[in-house]
Amino acid sequence: MDVPSRLDAGRALEARPPAGPAAPDAAEADLLARARDGNLFAFDEIVKRYQRRVYATAVRIVRRHDVADDVVQEAFLRAHQALGRFDLARPFGPWICRIAANLAVNHVRSPQAREEALPEAHAETPVRGGSPLVGVLETEARTELARALEGLSADQRAVFVLRVFEELSYKEIAEALEISIGTVMSRLSRARERLRVALTPYLGAAMARRVEGGER
Amino acid sequence: MSSHPGDRLSAFLDGELSAAERAEVQGHLRECAACTRELEELGAVDAFARELPVEAPAGYFDELPGRVRARVRRPARAPRMALWAVAAAAAVMAVVVTPVVLVHKQDVLAPAATAVPEVPAPAAVPPATVPPLLQYSPPASLADTNAAAPRAQPVPAKREADARLLEREKADAPAENPLSKTQAQTAGRRDAAALPPAAPAVAPPPAAAGAVRNAPAGFEARDAAAAPTSTMAESVEVQSAKSQAPPAQEAAREETGADAKKERARPAERKLAAGSGAFAHPDDRALMTDKRYEALVARPAASAAEARALGEAWELFARDVPAGPRADEARVRAIEAAVRAWTLGHDPADLTRARARGTAYLEMENAPQAARVRTALAALP
Numbered sequence: 333m334d335v336p337s338r339l340d341a342g343r344a345l346e347a348r349p350p351a352g353p354a355a356p357d358a359a360e361a362d363l364l365a366r367a368r369d370g371n372l373f374a375f376d377e378i379v380k381r382y383q384r385r386v387y388a389t390a391v392r393i394v395r396r397h398d399v400a401d402d403v404v405q406e407a408f409l410r411a412h413q414a415l416g417r418f419d420l421a422r423p424f425g426p427w428i429c430r431i432a433a434n435l436a437v438n439h440v441r442s443p444q445a446r447e448e449a450l451p452e453a454h455a456e457t458p459v460r461g462g463s464p465l466v467g468v469l470e471t472e473a474r475t476e477l478a479r480a481l482e483g484l485s486a487d488q489r490a491v492f493v494l495r496v497f498e499e500l501s502y503k504e505i506a507e508a509l510e511i512s513i514g515t516v517m518s519r520l521s522r523a524r525e526r527l528r529v530a531l532t533p534y535l536g537a538a539m540a541r542r543v544e545g546g547e548r
Numbered sequence: 549m550s551s552h553p554g555d556r557l558s559a560f561l562d563g564e565l566s567a568a569e570r571a572e573v574q575g576h577l578r579e580c581a582a583c584t585r586e587l588e589e590l591g592a593v594d595a596f597a598r599e600l601p602v603e604a605p606a607g608y609f610d611e612l613p614g615r616v617r618a619r620v621r622r623p624a625r626a627p628r629m630a631l632w633a634v635a636a637a638a639a640v641m642a643v644v645v646t647p648v649v650l651v652h653k654q655d656v657l658a659p660a661a662t663a664v665p666e667v668p669a670p671a672a673v674p675p676a677t678v679p680p681l682l683q684y685s686p687p688a689s690l691a692d693t694n695a696a697a698p699r700a701q702p703v704p705a706k707r708e709a710d711a712r713l714l715e716r717e718k719a720d721a722p723a724e725n726p727l728s729k730t731q732a733q734t735a736g737r738r739d740a741a742a743l744p745p746a747a748p749a750v751a752p753p754p755a756a757a758g759a760v761r762n763a764p765a766g767f768e769a770r771d772a773a774a775a776p777t778s779t780m781a782e783s784v785e786v787q788s789a790k791s792q793a794p795p796a797q798e799a800a801r802e803e804t805g806a807d808a809k810k811e812r813a814r815p816a817e818r819k820l821a822a823g824s825g826a827f828a829h830p831d832d833r834a835l836m837t838d839k840r841y842e843a844l845v846a847r848p849a850a851s852a853a854e855a856r857a858l859g860e861a862w863e864l865f866a867r868d869v870p871a872g873p874r875a876d877e878a879r880v881r882a883i884e885a886a887v888r889a890w891t892l893g894h895d896p897a898d899l900t901r902a903r904a905r906g907t908a909y910l911e912m913e914n915a916p917q918a919a920r921v922r923t924a925l926a927a928l929p
Contacts, residue, residue: 379613388602521558
Protein backbone atom coordinates (compact mmCIF):
# COMPACT_ATOMS: atom_id res chain seq x y z
CA MET A 333 0.00 0.00 0.00
CA ASP A 334 1.30 3.42 -0.90
CA VAL A 335 2.12 5.76 1.86
CA PRO A 336 -0.85 8.09 1.84
CA SER A 337 -0.50 11.81 1.70
CA ARG A 338 -0.84 13.54 5.00
CA LEU A 339 -4.32 14.62 4.28
CA ASP A 340 -5.37 11.14 3.36
CA ALA A 341 -3.84 9.92 6.54
CA GLY A 342 -5.84 12.50 8.41
CA ARG A 343 -8.99 11.31 6.76
CA ALA A 344 -8.16 7.71 7.45
CA LEU A 345 -7.78 8.57 11.08
CA GLU A 346 -11.25 9.98 11.18
CA ALA A 347 -12.77 6.80 9.91
CA ARG A 348 -12.86 4.70 13.01
CA PRO A 349 -13.44 1.03 12.84
CA PRO A 350 -16.90 0.21 14.11
CA ALA A 351 -17.19 -0.31 17.82
CA GLY A 352 -16.75 -3.88 18.99
CA PRO A 353 -19.79 -6.12 18.80
CA ALA A 354 -22.22 -3.45 17.76
CA ALA A 355 -25.55 -5.15 17.29
CA PRO A 356 -26.47 -7.46 20.11
CA ASP A 357 -27.19 -10.93 18.93
CA ALA A 358 -30.43 -12.64 19.69
CA ALA A 359 -28.71 -15.08 22.00
CA GLU A 360 -27.48 -12.26 24.12
CA ALA A 361 -30.87 -10.60 24.29
CA ASP A 362 -32.24 -13.92 25.40
CA LEU A 363 -29.59 -14.29 28.07
CA LEU A 364 -30.30 -10.81 29.30
CA ALA A 365 -34.01 -11.47 29.38
CA ARG A 366 -33.49 -14.58 31.44
CA ALA A 367 -31.06 -12.82 33.72
CA ARG A 368 -33.62 -10.09 34.19
CA ASP A 369 -36.15 -12.69 35.22
CA GLY A 370 -33.85 -13.88 37.93
CA ASN A 371 -31.89 -16.61 36.24
CA LEU A 372 -28.48 -16.40 37.80
CA PHE A 373 -27.05 -18.88 35.37
CA ALA A 374 -27.87 -16.54 32.52
CA PHE A 375 -26.37 -13.60 34.31
CA ASP A 376 -23.28 -15.64 34.96
CA GLU A 377 -22.88 -16.02 31.23
CA ILE A 378 -23.20 -12.31 30.79
CA VAL A 379 -20.53 -11.72 33.36
CA LYS A 380 -18.23 -14.16 31.64
CA ARG A 381 -18.76 -12.50 28.32
CA TYR A 382 -18.06 -9.03 29.51
CA GLN A 383 -15.79 -9.29 32.49
CA ARG A 384 -12.59 -8.66 30.59
CA ARG A 385 -13.95 -5.67 28.81
CA VAL A 386 -15.39 -4.15 31.94
CA TYR A 387 -12.23 -4.84 33.87
CA ALA A 388 -10.17 -3.22 31.15
CA THR A 389 -12.32 -0.12 31.29
CA ALA A 390 -12.05 0.07 35.05
CA VAL A 391 -8.37 -0.62 35.40
CA ARG A 392 -7.47 1.83 32.68
CA ILE A 393 -9.18 4.53 34.68
CA VAL A 394 -8.32 3.64 38.25
CA ARG A 395 -4.92 2.12 37.45
CA ARG A 396 -5.02 -0.35 40.28
CA HIS A 397 -6.17 -3.89 40.28
CA ASP A 398 -7.83 -3.97 43.66
CA VAL A 399 -9.87 -0.87 42.97
CA ALA A 400 -10.71 -2.07 39.49
CA ASP A 401 -11.90 -5.32 40.97
CA ASP A 402 -14.27 -3.48 43.26
CA VAL A 403 -15.51 -1.35 40.41
CA VAL A 404 -16.12 -4.33 38.16
CA GLN A 405 -18.11 -6.21 40.74
CA GLU A 406 -20.09 -3.15 41.56
CA ALA A 407 -20.76 -2.45 37.90
CA PHE A 408 -22.12 -5.92 37.31
CA LEU A 409 -24.17 -5.74 40.42
CA ARG A 410 -25.73 -2.47 39.36
CA ALA A 411 -26.30 -3.71 35.89
CA HIS A 412 -28.08 -6.70 37.33
CA GLN A 413 -30.21 -4.52 39.50
CA ALA A 414 -31.06 -2.27 36.61
CA LEU A 415 -31.71 -4.95 34.01
CA GLY A 416 -35.42 -4.39 34.37
CA ARG A 417 -34.96 -0.93 32.95
CA PHE A 418 -32.43 -1.87 30.32
CA ASP A 419 -33.59 -1.98 26.72
CA LEU A 420 -32.64 -5.47 25.68
CA ALA A 421 -32.42 -4.44 22.07
CA ARG A 422 -29.39 -2.36 22.86
CA PRO A 423 -25.87 -3.68 23.22
CA PHE A 424 -24.97 -4.55 26.76
CA GLY A 425 -21.23 -3.90 26.49
CA PRO A 426 -21.19 -0.13 26.13
CA TRP A 427 -23.84 0.16 28.79
CA ILE A 428 -21.98 -1.77 31.44
CA CYS A 429 -18.74 -0.05 30.51
CA ARG A 430 -20.41 3.28 31.03
CA ILE A 431 -21.54 2.18 34.44
CA ALA A 432 -18.04 0.97 35.24
CA ALA A 433 -16.46 4.19 34.03
CA ASN A 434 -18.79 6.25 36.13
CA LEU A 435 -18.05 4.17 39.20
CA ALA A 436 -14.36 4.31 38.50
CA VAL A 437 -14.31 8.07 38.25
CA ASN A 438 -16.44 8.44 41.32
CA HIS A 439 -14.18 6.16 43.21
CA VAL A 440 -11.12 8.12 42.27
CA ARG A 441 -12.86 11.31 43.28
CA SER A 442 -13.98 9.89 46.59
CA PRO A 443 -12.25 10.91 49.81
CA GLN A 444 -11.53 7.27 50.38
CA ALA A 445 -9.44 7.08 47.25
CA ARG A 446 -7.40 10.05 48.34
CA GLU A 447 -6.63 8.28 51.57
CA GLU A 448 -5.23 5.36 49.74
CA ALA A 449 -1.59 4.93 49.15
CA LEU A 450 0.23 5.89 46.03
CA PRO A 451 -0.57 3.95 42.92
CA GLU A 452 1.03 0.60 42.55
CA ALA A 453 3.03 -0.47 39.61
CA HIS A 454 1.47 0.16 36.25
CA ALA A 455 -1.70 -1.70 35.76
CA GLU A 456 -0.83 -2.12 32.18
CA THR A 457 2.30 -4.13 31.89
CA PRO A 458 4.44 -3.08 29.03
CA VAL A 459 5.38 -6.45 27.69
CA ARG A 460 5.12 -8.42 24.48
CA GLY A 461 6.86 -6.79 21.59
CA GLY A 462 5.08 -6.97 18.26
CA SER A 463 8.14 -7.79 16.21
CA PRO A 464 11.72 -8.27 17.37
CA LEU A 465 12.75 -5.27 15.32
CA VAL A 466 10.69 -2.82 17.27
CA GLY A 467 10.89 -4.76 20.51
CA VAL A 468 13.14 -2.58 22.59
CA LEU A 469 11.77 0.68 21.38
CA GLU A 470 8.27 -0.56 21.85
CA THR A 471 8.86 -1.69 25.38
CA GLU A 472 10.30 1.68 26.18
CA ALA A 473 7.44 3.41 24.47
CA ARG A 474 4.90 1.38 26.35
CA THR A 475 6.52 2.18 29.63
CA GLU A 476 6.39 5.80 28.64
CA LEU A 477 2.77 5.52 27.64
CA ALA A 478 1.85 3.82 30.88
CA ARG A 479 3.59 6.59 32.76
CA ALA A 480 1.88 9.24 30.71
CA LEU A 481 -1.51 7.67 31.35
CA GLU A 482 -0.65 7.62 35.01
CA GLY A 483 0.01 11.33 34.76
CA LEU A 484 -3.46 12.12 33.49
CA SER A 485 -6.27 12.81 35.88
CA ALA A 486 -8.80 10.05 36.34
CA ASP A 487 -11.37 12.32 34.69
CA GLN A 488 -9.20 12.62 31.64
CA ARG A 489 -8.51 8.93 31.58
CA ALA A 490 -12.19 8.14 31.81
CA VAL A 491 -13.00 10.26 28.80
CA PHE A 492 -10.06 8.86 26.91
CA VAL A 493 -10.95 5.27 27.71
CA LEU A 494 -14.59 5.62 26.79
CA ARG A 495 -13.68 7.27 23.53
CA VAL A 496 -10.66 5.30 22.44
CA PHE A 497 -11.53 1.85 23.72
CA GLU A 498 -15.29 1.86 23.90
CA GLU A 499 -15.67 4.30 21.02
CA LEU A 500 -18.59 6.05 22.54
CA SER A 501 -19.78 9.31 21.10
CA TYR A 502 -19.13 12.51 22.99
CA LYS A 503 -22.77 12.61 23.88
CA GLU A 504 -22.68 9.13 25.34
CA ILE A 505 -19.54 9.92 27.27
CA ALA A 506 -21.09 13.10 28.59
CA GLU A 507 -24.09 11.17 29.83
CA ALA A 508 -22.04 8.41 31.35
CA LEU A 509 -19.80 10.75 33.28
CA GLU A 510 -22.40 13.42 33.94
CA ILE A 511 -20.46 16.18 32.32
CA SER A 512 -21.15 18.46 29.38
CA ILE A 513 -20.16 17.64 25.84
CA GLY A 514 -17.87 20.63 25.91
CA THR A 515 -16.09 19.18 28.88
CA VAL A 516 -15.75 15.86 27.12
CA MET A 517 -14.22 17.65 24.18
CA SER A 518 -11.74 19.64 26.21
CA ARG A 519 -10.73 16.81 28.52
CA LEU A 520 -10.18 14.49 25.65
CA SER A 521 -8.19 17.05 23.77
CA ARG A 522 -5.98 17.74 26.76
CA ALA A 523 -5.52 14.07 27.51
CA ARG A 524 -4.50 13.31 23.96
CA GLU A 525 -2.23 16.29 23.83
CA ARG A 526 -0.41 15.24 26.97
CA LEU A 527 0.00 11.72 25.71
CA ARG A 528 1.13 12.98 22.35
CA VAL A 529 3.82 15.16 23.87
CA ALA A 530 5.03 12.36 26.11
CA LEU A 531 5.15 9.93 23.24
CA THR A 532 6.47 12.14 20.48
CA PRO A 533 9.76 10.27 20.19
CA TYR A 534 7.94 7.02 19.60
CA LEU A 535 5.01 8.05 17.53
CA GLY A 536 6.91 7.97 14.27
CA ALA A 537 7.36 4.24 14.59
CA ALA A 538 3.79 3.73 15.66
CA MET A 539 2.53 5.70 12.68
CA ALA A 540 4.75 3.76 10.36
CA ARG A 541 3.27 0.55 11.68
CA ARG A 542 -0.21 1.85 11.21
CA VAL A 543 0.49 2.71 7.63
CA GLU A 544 2.27 -0.56 7.04
CA GLY A 545 -0.38 -2.79 8.46
CA GLY A 546 -3.34 -0.63 7.53
CA GLU A 547 -5.93 0.19 10.13
CA ARG A 548 -6.39 -2.53 12.62
CA MET B 549 -4.08 30.81 6.63
CA SER B 550 -6.97 30.20 9.02
CA SER B 551 -6.21 29.93 12.71
CA HIS B 552 -4.93 26.64 14.05
CA PRO B 553 -7.72 24.39 15.20
CA GLY B 554 -5.98 23.60 18.48
CA ASP B 555 -8.36 21.76 20.74
CA ARG B 556 -10.70 21.03 17.89
CA LEU B 557 -8.27 18.65 16.25
CA SER B 558 -9.14 16.01 18.76
CA ALA B 559 -12.85 16.40 18.11
CA PHE B 560 -12.14 16.47 14.39
CA LEU B 561 -10.41 13.15 14.77
CA ASP B 562 -13.51 11.78 16.40
CA GLY B 563 -15.86 13.21 13.81
CA GLU B 564 -17.55 15.23 16.52
CA LEU B 565 -17.41 18.67 14.92
CA SER B 566 -20.30 20.37 13.24
CA ALA B 567 -20.23 20.39 9.47
CA ALA B 568 -19.09 23.99 9.40
CA GLU B 569 -16.29 23.49 11.88
CA ARG B 570 -15.28 20.40 10.14
CA ALA B 571 -14.97 22.14 6.81
CA GLU B 572 -12.97 24.85 8.45
CA VAL B 573 -10.53 22.42 9.99
CA GLN B 574 -10.20 20.53 6.75
CA GLY B 575 -9.43 23.74 4.99
CA HIS B 576 -6.78 24.54 7.51
CA LEU B 577 -5.22 21.11 7.32
CA ARG B 578 -4.72 21.53 3.59
CA GLU B 579 -2.49 24.49 4.28
CA CYS B 580 -0.85 23.62 7.57
CA ALA B 581 1.65 20.79 7.70
CA ALA B 582 2.17 21.19 11.44
CA CYS B 583 -1.49 20.67 12.25
CA THR B 584 -1.70 17.76 9.86
CA ARG B 585 1.24 16.21 11.56
CA GLU B 586 -0.35 16.81 14.92
CA LEU B 587 -3.55 15.18 13.80
CA GLU B 588 -1.63 12.13 12.70
CA GLU B 589 0.15 11.98 15.99
CA LEU B 590 -3.08 12.23 17.91
CA GLY B 591 -4.40 9.33 15.94
CA ALA B 592 -1.21 7.42 16.60
CA VAL B 593 -1.62 8.05 20.31
CA ASP B 594 -5.00 6.35 20.21
CA ALA B 595 -3.68 3.44 18.21
CA PHE B 596 -0.75 3.07 20.50
CA ALA B 597 -2.92 3.12 23.59
CA ARG B 598 -5.06 0.37 22.11
CA GLU B 599 -2.00 -1.80 21.80
CA LEU B 600 -1.19 -1.58 25.45
CA PRO B 601 -2.31 -4.84 26.98
CA VAL B 602 -4.35 -4.98 30.12
CA GLU B 603 -3.40 -7.72 32.49
CA ALA B 604 -5.15 -9.03 35.53
CA PRO B 605 -3.66 -11.42 38.05
CA ALA B 606 -3.67 -15.04 36.97
CA GLY B 607 -6.97 -16.74 37.56
CA TYR B 608 -8.80 -13.51 38.21
CA PHE B 609 -11.36 -14.02 35.49
CA ASP B 610 -11.99 -17.55 36.65
CA GLU B 611 -13.03 -16.32 40.04
CA LEU B 612 -14.81 -13.12 39.20
CA PRO B 613 -18.12 -14.56 37.97
CA GLY B 614 -18.48 -16.50 41.19
CA ARG B 615 -17.87 -13.45 43.28
CA VAL B 616 -20.29 -11.39 41.28
CA ARG B 617 -22.85 -14.13 41.62
CA ALA B 618 -22.38 -14.21 45.35
CA ARG B 619 -23.08 -10.51 45.52
CA VAL B 620 -26.06 -10.71 43.25
CA ARG B 621 -27.52 -13.34 45.51
CA ARG B 622 -27.05 -11.28 48.61
CA PRO B 623 -26.74 -7.70 47.52
CA ALA B 624 -26.45 -6.23 50.97
CA ARG B 625 -22.86 -7.12 51.38
CA ALA B 626 -19.76 -7.00 49.31
CA PRO B 627 -17.12 -9.67 49.15
CA ARG B 628 -14.10 -7.97 50.43
CA MET B 629 -11.07 -9.94 49.65
CA ALA B 630 -9.44 -10.91 46.47
CA LEU B 631 -9.21 -14.64 46.34
CA TRP B 632 -5.53 -14.74 45.67
CA ALA B 633 -5.02 -12.61 48.72
CA VAL B 634 -7.01 -15.11 50.69
CA ALA B 635 -4.59 -17.86 49.87
CA ALA B 636 -1.72 -15.70 51.03
CA ALA B 637 -3.57 -14.78 54.17
CA ALA B 638 -4.43 -18.35 55.07
CA ALA B 639 -1.65 -18.75 57.56
CA VAL B 640 -2.51 -15.52 59.32
CA MET B 641 -6.14 -16.49 59.39
CA ALA B 642 -5.47 -19.79 61.03
CA VAL B 643 -4.44 -17.76 64.03
CA VAL B 644 -6.67 -14.75 64.10
CA VAL B 645 -9.55 -15.82 61.98
CA THR B 646 -13.10 -15.14 63.02
CA PRO B 647 -16.21 -16.81 61.72
CA VAL B 648 -17.21 -13.65 59.97
CA VAL B 649 -14.17 -13.98 57.84
CA LEU B 650 -14.68 -17.65 57.41
CA VAL B 651 -18.20 -17.63 56.30
CA HIS B 652 -17.90 -15.89 53.02
CA LYS B 653 -14.59 -17.19 51.94
CA GLN B 654 -16.15 -20.39 50.81
CA ASP B 655 -14.00 -23.13 49.51
CA VAL B 656 -10.78 -21.24 49.33
CA LEU B 657 -10.73 -21.19 53.07
CA ALA B 658 -10.30 -24.81 53.80
CA PRO B 659 -7.08 -24.20 55.72
CA ALA B 660 -8.60 -21.82 58.19
CA ALA B 661 -11.77 -23.80 58.52
CA THR B 662 -10.02 -26.99 59.34
CA ALA B 663 -7.41 -25.40 61.51
CA VAL B 664 -9.87 -23.69 63.84
CA PRO B 665 -13.19 -25.40 63.59
CA GLU B 666 -14.15 -24.55 67.11
CA VAL B 667 -13.78 -20.82 67.16
CA PRO B 668 -16.85 -19.55 68.92
CA ALA B 669 -18.89 -17.37 66.72
CA PRO B 670 -19.65 -13.74 66.78
CA ALA B 671 -18.27 -12.41 70.00
CA ALA B 672 -14.96 -11.98 68.28
CA VAL B 673 -16.39 -9.31 66.05
CA PRO B 674 -17.03 -6.04 67.73
CA PRO B 675 -19.72 -3.92 66.15
CA ALA B 676 -17.04 -1.59 65.00
CA THR B 677 -17.91 1.80 63.74
CA VAL B 678 -16.52 2.43 60.36
CA PRO B 679 -15.08 5.80 59.60
CA PRO B 680 -17.31 7.60 57.17
CA LEU B 681 -14.42 7.86 54.79
CA LEU B 682 -14.66 4.19 54.11
CA GLN B 683 -18.23 4.45 53.12
CA TYR B 684 -18.33 5.46 49.58
CA SER B 685 -21.46 6.91 48.09
CA PRO B 686 -21.56 7.97 44.52
CA PRO B 687 -23.70 10.96 43.70
CA ALA B 688 -27.38 10.24 43.58
CA SER B 689 -27.50 11.26 39.97
CA LEU B 690 -25.51 8.19 39.14
CA ALA B 691 -28.50 6.10 39.85
CA ASP B 692 -30.55 8.02 37.35
CA THR B 693 -28.12 8.16 34.53
CA ASN B 694 -27.17 4.57 34.66
CA ALA B 695 -30.49 3.36 35.84
CA ALA B 696 -28.51 1.96 38.67
CA ALA B 697 -29.34 0.82 42.14
CA PRO B 698 -31.59 2.90 44.30
CA ARG B 699 -29.06 2.76 47.04
CA ALA B 700 -25.37 3.14 46.66
CA GLN B 701 -23.37 0.05 47.27
CA PRO B 702 -20.19 0.58 49.15
CA VAL B 703 -17.08 0.27 47.10
CA PRO B 704 -14.67 -1.23 49.53
CA ALA B 705 -11.46 0.47 50.28
CA LYS B 706 -8.07 -0.63 49.17
CA ARG B 707 -6.54 -3.64 50.77
CA GLU B 708 -2.83 -4.13 50.80
CA ALA B 709 -1.37 -6.05 53.65
CA ASP B 710 -2.99 -9.24 54.71
CA ALA B 711 -3.19 -8.12 58.28
CA ARG B 712 -4.83 -4.89 57.39
CA LEU B 713 -7.09 -6.79 55.15
CA LEU B 714 -8.34 -8.83 58.03
CA GLU B 715 -8.90 -5.75 60.08
CA ARG B 716 -10.95 -4.35 57.29
CA GLU B 717 -12.98 -7.52 57.14
CA LYS B 718 -14.02 -7.10 60.69
CA ALA B 719 -14.91 -3.51 60.15
CA ASP B 720 -16.84 -4.14 57.00
CA ALA B 721 -19.22 -6.73 58.23
CA PRO B 722 -21.11 -4.42 60.55
CA ALA B 723 -20.68 -1.45 58.25
CA GLU B 724 -22.78 -2.80 55.49
CA ASN B 725 -25.95 -2.67 57.46
CA PRO B 726 -25.51 -0.59 60.53
CA LEU B 727 -29.06 -1.03 61.66
CA SER B 728 -28.46 -2.63 64.93
CA LYS B 729 -25.79 -4.16 66.99
CA THR B 730 -27.42 -7.53 66.80
CA GLN B 731 -27.45 -7.42 63.11
CA ALA B 732 -23.91 -6.32 62.89
CA GLN B 733 -22.82 -9.16 65.02
CA THR B 734 -24.74 -11.69 63.07
CA ALA B 735 -23.71 -10.33 59.73
CA GLY B 736 -21.38 -13.15 59.02
CA ARG B 737 -23.86 -15.78 59.93
CA ARG B 738 -26.48 -14.10 57.89
CA ASP B 739 -24.31 -14.76 54.90
CA ALA B 740 -24.16 -18.37 55.76
CA ALA B 741 -27.90 -18.43 56.00
CA ALA B 742 -28.12 -17.31 52.43
CA LEU B 743 -26.53 -20.52 51.27
CA PRO B 744 -29.38 -22.96 51.12
CA PRO B 745 -28.01 -26.46 51.67
CA ALA B 746 -25.91 -25.62 54.70
CA ALA B 747 -28.65 -23.64 56.30
CA PRO B 748 -32.34 -24.14 56.16
CA ALA B 749 -33.36 -21.39 53.78
CA VAL B 750 -35.85 -18.90 55.02
CA ALA B 751 -39.20 -20.29 54.11
CA PRO B 752 -41.14 -17.82 52.04
CA PRO B 753 -44.53 -16.97 53.43
CA PRO B 754 -47.31 -18.57 51.41
CA ALA B 755 -48.35 -15.31 49.83
CA ALA B 756 -44.91 -14.76 48.43
CA ALA B 757 -44.28 -18.30 47.41
CA GLY B 758 -46.09 -17.88 44.15
CA ALA B 759 -43.86 -15.06 43.15
CA VAL B 760 -40.81 -17.22 43.48
CA ARG B 761 -41.91 -19.47 40.67
CA ASN B 762 -40.03 -17.67 38.00
CA ALA B 763 -36.81 -17.70 39.89
CA PRO B 764 -34.61 -20.75 40.07
CA ALA B 765 -35.62 -22.73 43.09
CA GLY B 766 -32.40 -21.98 44.86
CA PHE B 767 -32.69 -18.32 44.23
CA GLU B 768 -32.34 -16.58 47.45
CA ALA B 769 -35.46 -17.09 49.41
CA ARG B 770 -34.93 -13.98 51.41
CA ASP B 771 -35.34 -11.70 48.44
CA ALA B 772 -38.19 -13.55 46.93
CA ALA B 773 -40.06 -13.92 50.15
CA ALA B 774 -39.83 -10.35 51.16
CA ALA B 775 -40.27 -8.76 47.79
CA PRO B 776 -42.61 -10.70 45.59
CA THR B 777 -42.77 -8.03 42.94
CA SER B 778 -39.54 -6.22 43.47
CA THR B 779 -36.45 -6.36 41.38
CA MET B 780 -33.18 -7.36 42.86
CA ALA B 781 -32.39 -3.70 43.08
CA GLU B 782 -34.85 -3.26 45.83
CA SER B 783 -33.81 -6.15 47.93
CA VAL B 784 -31.38 -4.05 49.90
CA GLU B 785 -34.22 -1.94 51.11
CA VAL B 786 -36.34 -4.97 51.54
CA GLN B 787 -33.84 -6.52 53.79
CA SER B 788 -33.55 -3.41 55.86
CA ALA B 789 -37.26 -3.17 56.20
CA LYS B 790 -37.49 -6.76 57.15
CA SER B 791 -34.95 -6.47 59.87
CA GLN B 792 -36.93 -3.70 61.45
CA ALA B 793 -40.06 -5.75 61.61
CA PRO B 794 -40.06 -7.67 64.88
CA PRO B 795 -41.39 -11.01 63.65
CA ALA B 796 -38.94 -11.13 60.81
CA GLN B 797 -36.15 -10.26 63.14
CA GLU B 798 -37.11 -13.10 65.36
CA ALA B 799 -37.09 -15.41 62.43
CA ALA B 800 -33.72 -14.15 61.41
CA ARG B 801 -32.35 -14.70 64.87
CA GLU B 802 -33.61 -18.21 64.95
CA GLU B 803 -32.22 -18.86 61.59
CA THR B 804 -28.81 -17.54 62.44
CA GLY B 805 -28.84 -19.30 65.76
CA ALA B 806 -29.56 -22.60 64.16
CA ASP B 807 -26.97 -21.83 61.63
CA ALA B 808 -24.34 -21.03 64.17
CA LYS B 809 -24.86 -24.39 65.74
CA LYS B 810 -24.53 -26.05 62.44
CA GLU B 811 -21.43 -24.10 61.79
CA ARG B 812 -19.79 -25.27 64.93
CA ALA B 813 -20.83 -28.79 64.31
CA ARG B 814 -19.66 -29.01 60.76
CA PRO B 815 -17.65 -26.06 59.65
CA ALA B 816 -17.04 -27.67 56.32
CA GLU B 817 -20.68 -27.59 55.38
CA ARG B 818 -20.56 -23.94 54.54
CA LYS B 819 -18.05 -24.42 51.89
CA LEU B 820 -19.96 -27.28 50.51
CA ALA B 821 -22.99 -25.12 50.20
CA ALA B 822 -21.15 -22.38 48.46
CA GLY B 823 -19.50 -24.75 46.10
CA SER B 824 -22.25 -26.98 44.94
CA GLY B 825 -25.61 -26.29 46.38
CA ALA B 826 -26.32 -22.67 45.85
CA PHE B 827 -28.32 -23.36 42.74
CA ALA B 828 -31.17 -25.73 42.43
CA HIS B 829 -31.14 -25.93 38.70
CA PRO B 830 -29.07 -28.94 37.65
CA ASP B 831 -27.18 -26.93 35.07
CA ASP B 832 -26.31 -24.37 37.66
CA ARG B 833 -25.12 -26.97 40.07
CA ALA B 834 -23.05 -28.61 37.40
CA LEU B 835 -21.60 -25.24 36.61
CA MET B 836 -20.68 -24.67 40.21
CA THR B 837 -19.12 -28.07 40.48
CA ASP B 838 -17.11 -27.43 37.37
CA LYS B 839 -15.90 -24.16 38.71
CA ARG B 840 -15.02 -25.57 42.03
CA TYR B 841 -13.12 -28.40 40.47
CA GLU B 842 -11.24 -26.10 38.17
CA ALA B 843 -10.43 -23.74 40.99
CA LEU B 844 -8.99 -26.58 43.02
CA VAL B 845 -6.99 -27.89 40.12
CA ALA B 846 -5.54 -24.44 39.62
CA ARG B 847 -4.86 -23.84 43.26
CA PRO B 848 -1.20 -23.76 44.22
CA ALA B 849 0.34 -25.67 47.07
CA ALA B 850 3.67 -24.04 47.57
CA SER B 851 3.85 -24.48 51.30
CA ALA B 852 2.95 -27.22 53.70
CA ALA B 853 -0.01 -25.20 54.93
CA GLU B 854 -1.28 -24.65 51.42
CA ALA B 855 -0.85 -28.29 50.52
CA ARG B 856 -2.65 -29.34 53.67
CA ALA B 857 -5.49 -26.96 52.95
CA LEU B 858 -5.70 -28.11 49.39
CA GLY B 859 -5.90 -31.69 50.57
CA GLU B 860 -8.78 -30.81 52.84
CA ALA B 861 -10.51 -28.99 50.05
CA TRP B 862 -10.19 -32.00 47.77
CA GLU B 863 -11.57 -34.23 50.44
CA LEU B 864 -14.55 -31.97 50.80
CA PHE B 865 -15.02 -31.97 47.10
CA ALA B 866 -15.01 -35.76 47.02
CA ARG B 867 -17.54 -35.77 49.82
CA ASP B 868 -19.83 -33.34 48.03
CA VAL B 869 -19.51 -34.97 44.66
CA PRO B 870 -19.07 -38.56 45.67
CA ALA B 871 -19.48 -40.26 42.32
CA GLY B 872 -17.74 -40.04 39.01
CA PRO B 873 -14.24 -39.56 37.71
CA ARG B 874 -13.86 -36.21 39.38
CA ALA B 875 -14.55 -37.64 42.78
CA ASP B 876 -11.92 -40.21 42.17
CA GLU B 877 -9.49 -37.61 40.99
CA ALA B 878 -10.33 -35.52 44.04
CA ARG B 879 -9.56 -38.42 46.36
CA VAL B 880 -6.27 -39.04 44.68
CA ARG B 881 -5.40 -35.38 44.78
CA ALA B 882 -6.26 -35.22 48.44
CA ILE B 883 -3.72 -37.96 49.03
CA GLU B 884 -1.12 -36.29 46.90
CA ALA B 885 -1.68 -33.00 48.65
CA ALA B 886 -1.18 -34.60 52.03
CA VAL B 887 2.01 -36.23 50.80
CA ARG B 888 3.15 -32.90 49.54
CA ALA B 889 2.32 -31.23 52.83
CA TRP B 890 4.44 -33.82 54.58
CA THR B 891 7.27 -33.37 52.12
CA LEU B 892 7.22 -29.62 52.58
CA GLY B 893 6.70 -29.39 56.30
CA HIS B 894 7.43 -32.78 57.85
CA ASP B 895 4.49 -32.44 60.14
CA PRO B 896 3.64 -35.88 61.53
CA ALA B 897 -0.06 -35.05 61.22
CA ASP B 898 0.36 -34.73 57.49
CA LEU B 899 2.13 -38.04 57.36
CA THR B 900 -0.69 -39.71 59.24
CA ARG B 901 -3.24 -38.04 57.04
CA ALA B 902 -1.51 -39.04 53.85
CA ARG B 903 -1.25 -42.63 54.96
CA ALA B 904 -4.83 -42.78 56.14
CA ARG B 905 -6.16 -41.35 52.92
CA GLY B 906 -3.91 -43.51 50.85
CA THR B 907 -4.90 -46.65 52.70
CA ALA B 908 -8.56 -45.83 52.47
CA TYR B 909 -8.22 -45.32 48.77
CA LEU B 910 -6.33 -48.51 48.14
CA GLU B 911 -8.85 -50.45 50.16
CA MET B 912 -11.60 -49.51 47.75
CA GLU B 913 -12.61 -52.15 45.29
CA ASN B 914 -11.29 -51.41 41.85
CA ALA B 915 -9.56 -48.22 42.90
CA PRO B 916 -9.06 -46.72 39.46
CA GLN B 917 -5.84 -44.92 40.21
CA ALA B 918 -4.26 -47.30 42.66
CA ALA B 919 -0.92 -47.19 40.90
CA ARG B 920 -0.80 -43.42 41.08
CA VAL B 921 -1.64 -43.47 44.74
CA ARG B 922 1.04 -46.06 45.45
CA THR B 923 3.54 -43.90 43.68
CA ALA B 924 2.53 -40.93 45.78
CA LEU B 925 2.73 -42.91 48.98
CA ALA B 926 6.17 -44.15 48.03
CA ALA B 927 7.48 -40.71 48.86
CA LEU B 928 6.59 -41.24 52.49
CA PRO B 929 9.04 -42.79 54.93
